[in-house]
Amino acid sequence: MYELNDTYKAHLDAIAEAIQASPHLAQYMEEEEDEQYEALKAEFEPQIEAAHEQINHHSPFEIESFERYLMDDRFEGLFLPRVLGYSVLRPEINELFYYRQQNDHFGTLLNYIAGNVNFDQLSSRIGQAVQVGFALSSDIYVTGLIDEIPSKRVRQFLMTQKSDDARTQQGRSAIFNRYKRQFKSRNYQYAPAPQSVPELISHSKHFVDFLLYRVSNKELNNDALPAPLYHFVTNEEFAGRKELIEPLVIYSAYLPVEEGAQAALTEVLNRERKEDPKRVSDQILTFILRLKNDSAVTFGKDEEAKLGQIVDRSVDDDLTAYFNLTDRIHSEGYDDPEVQEAIQEQVLKQDGLSDFNENIRRTILVYVSDLAASLGTDDYNEWFATTGKLFPVYMKVFANEQFNQELRRLAIRYTKRLIKVHTNKRGKDYRDIKKTTVATWSDYGFMTDKQLKEFFKTPRKRKPTAEA
Missing domain, CATH: 1.20.1050 (Glutathione S-transferase Yfyf (Class Pi); Chain A, domain 2)
Known part of the structure; x- marks a missing residue:
């Protein structure tokens, strides 16, 4: 998880100060009526939401740090129900419709909300999110999470969110998909960039899916992606790991690569090709084919040519043969007889x-x-x-x-x-x-x-x- 940058911290701090100075909050603290909290929510949640959308658009790897920053009593729990909803939808889910990894971000947010002084107001907005989070988590995790809550009343509320439908895969699928439809137009996707080999192994697929989501959505600004990806692919700990290859392909094919970075990417790829030439060639060609067959992703001649720029053609392997051939197809034309002969030969x-x-x-x-x-x-x-x-x-x-x-x-x-x-x-x-x-x-x-x-x-x- 990347730390929240100082600019967004300052922006959130300004919102927090405005919340604490709001007449709506003063009136709510004095009268403790729901309508006063609703007025506070109407005044400040749009501001927090706008900041959340901005950071998700421009600095997606900082999104969880942003959300954890909201777990501060100065924010009075505002926007946390929405964040809790995002937290249950993001993680990777296995074929049995359970989280592939323990969803700690969901647990941290729920624990804070459960202890928030405004829990009575927040509880009316978190029921479905809690139900989804519980359905996709293990019974041991859910039990431990509820047992940590000091308030008996809150524990009882959370217990009622455990759905009998979650006992079956079909039920869990229905619970998840029904809730997900509510967020169809929202940009909430996130996956952490692996920082260690264990994280690389466990989070690789989710990380790749997240990157493909970003590069396939033309409305998103991906200027913040190259720097973390450069750090990722040049991480010496990841040398020889098969999980390195797909993010390397995405970075090279879809994102701006500075001249110095391109040389580094070529060096990384050469190292991997030397280590296991057949595995690397097969893996890249398989992934390219996946991209070509994925209707949600664009992988055409421009992306193929850009990826080919990091392929050292002095190495005699299938990658060199493939990109030499596709270069000719794209530049000379698929209707050229000499290109057709070259295709047949390969x-x-x-x-x-x-x-x-x-x-x-x-x-x-x-x-x-x-x-x-x-x-x-x-x-x-x-x-x-x-x-x-x-x-x-x-x-x-x-x-x-x-x-x-x-x-x-x-x-x-x-x-x-x-x-x-x-x-x-x-x-x-x-x-x-x-x-x-x-x-x-x-x-x-x-x-x-x-x-x-x-x-x-x-x-x-x-x-x-x-x-x-």
Whole structure:
């Protein structure tokens, strides 16, 4: 956990001082009525929330320090129910719908809220969060947490938040997902950057998922990420650890890398390649493939080229072969005959279903998909001319049925666009589209004669039924 910087401390201190000087607080302390606390909440929680959103946007690794700073009596418990809600949603959850690691941040926040003088006002806003936190935690942890609370009345309140539905995986899943939907539009994601080997081992997946969430959201400012990531990837304790590779890829592909930092990243990658060349190559290619197949993440030619900048091409391994090949695809074009020959040469050196080959197939499919998306319904001659050259070549190069089916899907989608616009079956456009499609799809094996006939068949309109 990174310490909260002095600027945010000063900002929160100013809010705390304003809370303590507020007439609403003075009135609440004198009369102890709920409406006065609600007035205090309405006045200051938006200010705390704005600061919370700002730090989550600009300095995400300090978010837990920010939230712990609010555990100060000067804040009168304001905004802590929201923070408690975030704390139960962030951690990694295993396949049984339990926290993979003990959720200490949730426990610390709940313990403070339980002892806060304004607990009666806060308790009406924390029930669901407590239920989720208890459902996803072990019984031993929950029991120990409740037993630490001095107040019998508060302990009884917390006991009532233990749900019978949490006894089953399905019940825990329902409790979690129902609560999570309330925060769909909120930016609360966080994972700590591992500082030691034990943390690296235990928090690696969560850390990677958090980084992917950040780099895939174009509205977020990630200027604060490179420095911690540089410290992470150059940490000598992590040398030789497989958990190092994926954050290294994300850093190199998505975030600004200074010239000096780039040399350091290349040095780290070279060290890892020398230590275990096959494992590192396989791991990077597998991760790239995951990114290409993840609809929530963008990994295109720009990210691939940027990642390739830290790959030392003097090292003779699959990574060098892969990035030399993708450099040519992206710069010279996937429709260049010499590039196609180079692809075939490399593909034949790999196992047919290797991640190396699948990555190249995905790259070509993206280009074909982009071509279809860029063409209008009057540009079908360009589509037929281009794909007429490309499809036979790449179907032969890859000799992969799944790849062929993807081409088929793209062709069907574009052709459906065409026949929705060019509907006159006696017109030249429709006849040209049908003639070329029937001929090429038969050659490609996309459809049988019967399927093609059905594809171009106009559905009959139902006759209106006579009213009785």
